[in-house]
Amino acid sequence: MSAFQSDQVGDMLSAAGMDPRDWDLAELAEVLDAQWSQIESVRARLAQTDEPALRFNPRWE
Amino acid sequence: MGMSSRGAIADLGRRIRSREVSAREVADRSLAAAEELNPMLQAFVIIDHQGARQAADRVDRQLARGIDPGPLAGIPVGVKDIVDMAGHPTRCGSPAYSETPAATDAPVVERLREAGAVIVGKTVTHELACGVTSPPASNPWDTERVPGGSSGGSGAAVAAGITVAALGSDTGGSIRIPAGLCGTAGLKGTYGRVPRSGVAALSWSLDHIGPLAATPADCILVQAVISGHDPSDPTTLTDFPPDGYPEPEEGLEGVRLGVIERYRHPLIQPAVAEAFEAAVRVLADLGAEVVPVEISELDLVMEVEFTLVSAEGAAYHRDLMVEAPHLIDPAIRGLFATGLMMPTEHYLTALRGRERIRRAMRACFAENGLTAVLTPTLPAVAARKDQDSFDYPTAGEEVILAYVRTTAPANLTGQPALSVPCGFDPSGLPIGLQIMGRPLAETEIARIGQAYHQAANWDLTPPISA
Numbered sequence: 001m002s003a004f005q006s007d008q009v010g011d012m013l014s015a016a017g018m019d020p021r022d023w024d025l026a027e028l029a030e031v032l033d034a035q036w037s038q039i040e041s042v043r044a045r046l047a048q049t050d051e052p053a054l055r056f057n058p059r060w061e
Numbered sequence: 062m063g064m065s066s067r068g069a070i071a072d073l074g075r076r077i078r079s080r081e082v083s084a085r086e087v088a089d090r091s092l093a094a095a096e097e098l099n100p101m102l103q104a105f106v107i108i109d110h111q112g113a114r115q116a117a118d119r120v121d122r123q124l125a126r127g128i129d130p131g132p133l134a135g136i137p138v139g140v141k142d143i144v145d146m147a148g149h150p151t152r153c154g155s156p157a158y159s160e161t162p163a164a165t166d167a168p169v170v171e172r173l174r175e176a177g178a179v180i181v182g183k184t185v186t187h188e189l190a191c192g193v194t195s196p197p198a199s200n201p202w203d204t205e206r207v208p209g210g211s212s213g214g215s216g217a218a219v220a221a222g223i224t225v226a227a228l229g230s231d232t233g234g235s236i237r238i239p240a241g242l243c244g245t246a247g248l249k250g251t252y253g254r255v256p257r258s259g260v261a262a263l264s265w266s267l268d269h270i271g272p273l274a275a276t277p278a279d280c281i282l283v284q285a286v287i288s289g290h291d292p293s294d295p296t297t298l299t300d301f302p303p304d305g306y307p308e309p310e311e312g313l314e315g316v317r318l319g320v321i322e323r324y325r326h327p328l329i330q331p332a333v334a335e336a337f338e339a340a341v342r343v344l345a346d347l348g349a350e351v352v353p354v355e356i357s358e359l360d361l362v363m364e365v366e367f368t369l370v371s372a373e374g375a376a377y378h379r380d381l382m383v384e385a386p387h388l389i390d391p392a393i394r395g396l397f398a399t400g401l402m403m404p405t406e407h408y409l410t411a412l413r414g415r416e417r418i419r420r421a422m423r424a425c426f427a428e429n430g431l432t433a434v435l436t437p438t439l440p441a442v443a444a445r446k447d448q449d450s451f452d453y454p455t456a457g458e459e460v461i462l463a464y465v466r467t468t469a470p471a472n473l474t475g476q477p478a479l480s481v482p483c484g485f486d487p488s489g490l491p492i493g494l495q496i497m498g499r500p501l502a503e504t505e506i507a508r509i510g511q512a513y514h515q516a517a518n519w520d521l522t523p524p525i526s527a
Contacts, residue, residue, distance in 0.1 A: 013402065017383045018398070018401065022386050022387065028398055028399075031399050038363075038367065039368055039410050039411065041361075046414065051413065054412070056266050056296075058298075059298075059501070
């Protein structure tokens with residue numbers, strides 16, 4: 001059972017500029033569930049001091 | 062092909078330069094091989110007879126006049142079909158893309174041409190460079206199996222000896238995956254080393270362009286040609302050491318290699334584990350010191366990788382998602398849809414996780430005094446085309462997750478990573494060894510890979526080959 005209701009997913013799609021009629025809302029709700037739980041597991045491992053690198057720099061110096 | 066194009070670039074280049082064989086002869090053989098094998102392999106979307114012959118004739122004319130045609134004089138190469146080549150459409154493996162020919166060459170193509178390379182054609186990509194199977198391309202070791210992806214056509218073309226090298230792109234392993242599954246070398250350099258302008262993006266902060274070729278030394282030769290700052294891509298680095306050719310006679314004394322423990326077991330096919338451990342022993346026999354290492358932050362790789370790809374891929378393909386989502390494969394469409402609906406905080410959390418991983422990798426190198434780290438390129442060999450998952454002795458894993466788990470860390474850290482063939486499973490499918498180095502240390506990992514390649518001396522000629 002998804003944490004997202006179909007009408008909620010439809011509203012999110014509309015807000016992002018997409019037409020909900022183009023989509024299987026129940027299927028998309030499952031994908032959203034997976035992604036939101038994934039990011040939760042990342043968040044749980046971070047400390048307040050972990051800052052994002054907004055411009056990625058591969059160098060180690 | 063009679064005369065094989067499987068030899069190292071330096072060898073074939075020497076024969077062309079000495080006019081033992083003409084660039085035109087080499088191009089004709091490569092084109093003939095492409096025509097003959099493409100019905101089986103589906104490696105190319107375009108075979109460019111006219112362009113290849115013109116380029117080869119130019120090389121021959123230059124040589125006849127005593128002019129140096131460049132470091133890739135007469136070398137047949139393929140270019141992944143997400144890279145602009147003037148006069149040909151860039152289809153990106155997608156029905157949504159225009160058939161309108163690109164007006165100009167991408168900088169990497171321009172550099173290949175200036176170096177004397179002969180571009181034989183454009184190679185098949187997984188749709189939008191977002192996947193690991195590259196249909197309809199087949200693996201030359203077993204045409205019922207995938208060549209990997211997303212640069213699957215490039216892997217198949219090089220493994221089958223149609224071209225000596227090919228360009229791929231790599232956002233979560235898309236050069237190293239086909240290299241590992243097809244039995245070629247493949248190099249994803251340091252982020253920012255090779256310009257990406259004129260190349261369709263998947264994920265700007267993770268995308269890399271690089272070569273697949275028969276050997277690590279060949280990869281370095283191609284990368285040396287295509288790398289370097291380009292003002293059209295502001296992410297390209299300036300002021301870095303050139304790619305040096307790895308000297309084959311050098312041993313590995315003084316080299317310290319870390320083996321990342323989590324990739325040794327348990328999510329790995331037994332034959333892959335055996336081949337990997339045997340390769341580590343060969344490197345130790347060559348003089349390298351090998352130590353086990355672990356990086357707990359690698360737990361975050363898949364979540365961070367897929368969050369960044371979904372957000373950045375969605376932003377790049379937004380117009381397509383809004384106007385014609387039905388033209389995109391459902392799985393890719395779903396990934397991008399979540400990216401368009403993603404809260405900003407999720408994207409920033411993924412960036413924070415990425416920085417955590419990058420710092421942990423750097424610390425691992427520093428604390429252990431490492432030259433490079435080793436992993437199996439992939440935990441499994443080439444999947445059947447209808448296969449969705451692998452069954453390891455103690456668990457199962459989806460194909461897409463299995464093929465990205467070991468390769469994506471180097472996309473997140475931006476460090477260079479090389480795949481080199483390291484054996485076969487009992488059914489004769491290739492297995493790859495991954496060597497990940499410090500930023501801008503491509504030559505170092507190529508030296509390690511080349512030393513291994515020469516010591517192991519695998520026969521890498523597949524059943525379907527030129």
